[in-house]
Amino acid sequence: AQTVTQSQPEMSVQEAETVTLSCTYDTSENNYYLFWYKQPPSRQMILVIRQEAYKQQNATENRFSVNFQKAAKSFSLKISDSQLGDTAMYFCAFMKLNAGGTSYGKLTFGQGTILTVHP
């Protein structure tokens, strides 16, 4: 079974600054996806970024980037130029893939990190 750990229950950052959210995971699988989801006060889950384990290059999406360290089983999220709208709960999630590169679809979530961006 897979486990995902987010060791920072709460984080805060000033607007325009950079913040990094930590995530570690434990798995014996070699083929998987990792995700960061954002859940703002509206509680709608929003996909922030996705990383395929077979790709060495770290994924980026505008102000969001990850530091994926497969050997260390670490998957941190960096938010640059933080904005007030980034205030949300952030979840790291793991999805196992089968040999064909598809999945059963199940996500394993971390405990979440509440991020507050201050003006």
Add this chain to the structure above:
Amino acid sequence: GAVVSQHPSWVICKSGTSVKIECRSLDFQATTMFWYRQFPKQSLMLMATSNEGSKATYEQGVEKDKFLINHASLTLSTLTVTSAHPEDSSFYICSARHRDRNSGRFWNEQFFGPGTRLTVL
């Protein structure tokens, strides 16, 4: 594309009654849908995996007779909380797995509904 809706968004019911929550994929086929439960400031807990045309697969510790799941079509799954009690009060979220109509391949991503807040008095 890949929009998932839930209805109702908020429901209040009396203890002992049953409540049905609908999850719809609006613009894609969702052969697999997932139901989660979330308490305030906590993570999402997977309750069950719903596959179209077959019985749902429940996670360990989730009462099948309490949380009835039906996935009768490619765009609709329902969760019925039977004989609801105050401890069932929670935020329920569904998600759907996108299947490409042309290739038949699944996207390795889930699309989430906006959630349903259930309050049992």
